[in-house]
Amino acid sequence: MVTTPVIFADGVMEASVHHGVVRLVLAQLQNDGKPAPAGTICVPLVQLPAVAQALTTVLRQVEARAREAQAQKSAAGAEAPPTLPGAFTFGER
Numbered sequence: 103m104v105t106t107p108v109i110f111a112d113g114v115m116e117a118s119v120h121h122g123v124v125r126l127v128l129a130q131l132q133n134d135g136k137p138a139p140a141g142t143i144c145v146p147l148v149q150l151p152a153v154a155q156a157l158t159t160v161l162r163q164v165e166a167r168a169r170e171a172q173a174q175k176s177a178a179g180a181e182a183p184p185t186l187p188g189a190f191t192f193g194e195r
Contacts, residue, residue: 109141122147 111128115137118125124145129137145153 107141111140113137115139119147124150 109128110130112131113129114126115129116125116127124147126143126145128140128143130140132138
């Protein structure tokens with residue numbers, strides 16, 4: 103099995119394009135609340151629309167699940183626990 107690096111990021115510190123490559127410097131919030139670099143994602147500029155579309159698709163699906171969970175909570179009453187799962191996967195794996 104091939105292992106790949108996992109980088110947890112709270113946001114993007116910097117974005118730049120040089121020589122046809124998009125570089126996104128990811129940030130992690132430190133204990134003092136200040137961001138620190140966590141890693142860099144490099145994407146060929148021609149692939150950026152596909153990467154952005156994938157992120158947008160995930161965001162839309164997460165929003166839909168959150169709306170469904172809110173509707174279920176409202177239908178069940180205020181005392182019902184949230185039904186949104188803590189983890190789920192989109193796309194093929």
